[in-house]
Amino acid sequence: MKLLYVTKIFLVLILLFSAFQSKALDNKITARADSSGTKKADSSGTKKADIKTPAKAAGADTSWKPVRRLWGLTFGDFYYDAHADASNRGGESNYAGVPTYRNAFQFRRVYLGYDYDISPKFSAELLLSSEPVANNSVSGTTTITNGDNLADNKMAFFIKLANLKWKNIWDGTDFVIGDQVTPLTGFIGDQIWGYRSIERTVADFHRSNTYDVGAALRGVFDPATQNFGYNLMIGDNTQSALLSAANANTGFYKMFYGDLFAKFLDKRLIFDIYTDYVRTAPATAALGGQDHHMLKGLVGYTTPAITFGVEAYTQQIVNGVTNVTASKVGQDATVEAISFYTRGAIYQDKLGFFARYDSYTPDNDFNDADVYTSNTNFTAYSPFTKEHFVTAGLDYSPAKNIHFMPNIWFLQFEDLRAPTTTGWLPDSHILVYRLTFFFQFGK
Numbered sequence: 001m002k003l004l005y006v007t008k009i010f011l012v013l014i015l016l017f018s019a020f021q022s023k024a025l026d027n028k029i030t031a032r033a034d035s036s037g038t039k040k041a042d043s044s045g046t047k048k049a050d051i052k053t054p055a056k057a058a059g060a061d062t063s064w065k066p067v068r069r070l071w072g073l074t075f076g077d078f079y080y081d082a083h084a085d086a087s088n089r090g091g092e093s094n095y096a097g098v099p100t101y102r103n104a105f106q107f108r109r110v111y112l113g114y115d116y117d118i119s120p121k122f123s124a125e126l127l128l129s130s131e132p133v134a135n136n137s138v139s140g141t142t143t144i145t146n147g148d149n150l151a152d153n154k155m156a157f158f159i160k161l162a163n164l165k166w167k168n169i170w171d172g173t174d175f176v177i178g179d180q181v182t183p184l185t186g187f188i189g190d191q192i193w194g195y196r197s198i199e200r201t202v203a204d205f206h207r208s209n210t211y212d213v214g215a216a217l218r219g220v221f222d223p224a225t226q227n228f229g230y231n232l233m234i235g236d237n238t239q240s241a242l243l244s245a246a247n248a249n250t251g252f253y254k255m256f257y258g259d260l261f262a263k264f265l266d267k268r269l270i271f272d273i274y275t276d277y278v279r280t281a282p283a284t285a286a287l288g289g290q291d292h293h294m295l296k297g298l299v300g301y302t303t304p305a306i307t308f309g310v311e312a313y314t315q316q317i318v319n320g321v322t323n324v325t326a327s328k329v330g331q332d333a334t335v336e337a338i339s340f341y342t343r344g345a346i347y348q349d350k351l352g353f354f355a356r357y358d359s360y361t362p363d364n365d366f367n368d369a370d371v372y373t374s375n376t377n378f379t380a381y382s383p384f385t386k387e388h389f390v391t392a393g394l395d396y397s398p399a400k401n402i403h404f405m406p407n408i409w410f411l412q413f414e415d416l417r418a419p420t421t422t423g424w425l426p427d428s429h430i431l432v433y434r435l436t437f438f439f440q441f442g443k
Contacts, residue, residue, distance in 0.1 A: 066117040071442025075197035076107040077434040079134070079409075085428040089413045090387065092207050092380040095430050097135040106134055107155065109197070113442075121168070125180075127161035160211060160240055172226075173219030179240050180216060182209050183231035183259035184296075188272040192300035192309045194343050195354050197438040198407060199391055202339035202358045203296055203313050207380050208276075212255065213238055227267065233257040237278050253279045272298040274313075282319070287330045287375055292317040306344040313337055317376050321363065321383050325370035333363040333376070333383055343395075351396055354407075358389040368418040384423075388412040393436070403438040 080103040081095060088097045094108060113127040132155050150156050163178030189201045204210050214235030221228045236243070237255035255278035262271045277293040296313035313336075320333035341356035363383045366372070372383050393407025412429040 064120045066119075067115055067123070068117070069113075069115045069442055071111075071113045071115070071440070073109070073111040073113075073438075073440045073443075074107065075109050075436060075438040076105070077436045078105050079103065079432050079434045081430070081432050083429060083431040085413055085430055087413075087425045087428065089382070089385055089425070089428070090411050090430060091382075092205060093411055093430065094134050095409075095411075095432055096133075098430075102134075104134070107132060110155070110157075111160075112157065113161075121166060123165045123167065125161055125163050125165070126159070128157040129160035130155045130157050158240065169217075172221070172223035173217055175215070175217055177215045179213045180211060180233075182212050182235065183216075183233055183257045183274060184208055184210050184276070188259070188261050188270065188300075189298060189311060192270065192298065192302060192307065193311075193341055193356070194307065195356075195395075195405075197403070197436060198354065198393065198405065199356070199389075199409070202311055202337050202360070202389075203294070205358070205389070206335075206337065206360060207378055208294065208315075209235070209237065209239055209255065209257075211239055212236060212257075213240065214254075216257075227263045229261050231257070231259040237280075252281070268301060268303055270298070270300040270302065272300075274298075284375070287319045290317075290319045290375070292320070292376075304345065307342060309339075309341050311339045311341075317378075317381075320374070320376045320381075322373045322375055323367075323370050324373060330375070332365075334365060336361045336364050346394075349397060351394065353392075353394055354405075355392040356390070358387070360387040360389070362386065363416075366416045368416055368421070371421060384416055386414040386416055388414070393434075401440040401443075403436075405436040405438070407434050407436055408432070409434055 079095075081098050081100055084095070084098055084100040090096045108131065110130040111127060112129075113125070115123065115125055117123045132149055159179065161179050161181070163176050163180040166175040166177075169175040185201050185204050189203075190196050193201055199205065200210075212233070212235030214233055216231060216233035218231045219229060220226045221230070233256075235255045235257065236251075237253065243251040255276060257274075257276045259272065259274045261273075263269070264271075274296040275294060277291065279289060279291040282288055282290050292315060294313055294315040296311070298309065298311045300309040301307065302309075315335040317333045317335065319330035321331050322329055323331045337358065337360040339356065339358045341354070343352060343354040345352050362381065362385060363372075366383060374381060374383050388411070390410040391407055393405050396404045398404075409432040410429060412427070413425075414427050415425045417424045
């Protein structure tokens with residue numbers, strides 16, 4: 001039934017595209033190079049040779065100015081790992097496997113992007129990203145723990161975003177195709193939390209897709225005020241990776257994303273609801289088909305002085321675990337998570353603060369008297385470990401787009417199994433003290 005429902009949604013989207021494809025593009029702009037050797041100065045005073053702008057037709061719109069923007073973003077830390085989990089839990093975190101007392105300067109994100117307006121109707125986006133983790137592979141080995149690291153552990157870029165946007169395919173709606181940000185956090189969640197440089201939002205932290213290769217409709221129902229909007233996307237569920245025989249999920253199934261938002265009180269009060277669905281290849285033939293889907297809600301109140309946010313989700317993983325004790329080869333696992341956060345100003349726009357608490361339960365039907373094994377396609381998923389995450393800090397900004405943020409980063413692990421169960425691990429945690437730096441240019 002779920003698959004039939006998703007198929008119906010897909011057919012409706014196809015019909016919508018077909019209806020609007022017949023609309024002619026307005027404001028077509030062409031540029032032709034001639035051989036007259038004419039030189040023209042652009043707004044920066046740079047000479048451009050052998051380019052001649054064609055004469056404008058009578059009544060043509062001359063107000064449009066193309067954007068050609070090279071930009072970058074970087075954040076990282078000086079960190080001190082005051083306590084590590086001896087069992088190396090928390091594989092979704094940046095500090096899994098980092099030994100106690102290690103201290104280092106580390107980049108966690110380096111972006112290099114280029115935005116280009118092809119015409120008033122079309123624009124292109126390209127983003128190169130390097131996202132190393134603190135615990136890299138041993139130099140000289142063939143085991144690479146992070147795809148952004150080369151074999152000798154040097155940082156490397158990968159193509160994170162590469163897409164084409166067709167603006168206002170109809171009033172208030174853009175069509176985007178290619179490698180792009182998904183509806184999960186890119187338009188509401190990250191904006192309300194506001195501190196991606198400190199940590200990802202709760203669903204992103206636990207490895208839900210924040211970017212994917214596919215096609216999307218991004219729009220608002222009220223173009224004049226832009227208080228009510230939506231984002232629909234169909235993707236490969238690959239997060240920029242190529243289709244390959246090594247990944248049995250890709251090339252056969254598609255992931256469906258949907259998001260609705262509403263803004264009230266002069267855009268200060270924000271509500272957002274998100275859902276996704278994907279069918280995946282079975283882990284074993286005995287399990288049959290597997291799929292997972294998420295329902296996530298967010299409420300935020302934001303002003304220049306103070307912001308509060310609450311974000312929660314539930315995610316069902318069909319046939320996600322096997323209950324060995326009850327001889328259930330395939331049993332659904334239901335993930336539940338909630339995040340509370342706040343941020344605000346202490347002194348003008350120079351000094352601020354932030355704080356956040358997350359609670360994550362991998363399976364709310366877990367029976368500590370039973371023995372389970374995991375069947376999911378999430379490499380970092382464990383049905384055994386409940387997590388509590390805390391971060392808090394200050395934000396000093398000496399200039400626009402430059403931030404220095406001393407903070408603590410704390411992740412606690414609680415084993416859901418009974419202490420007498422084979423494999424049970426005592427409670428433990430990761431505690432890291434950090435001085436995080438962030439800078440951005442070109443935007």
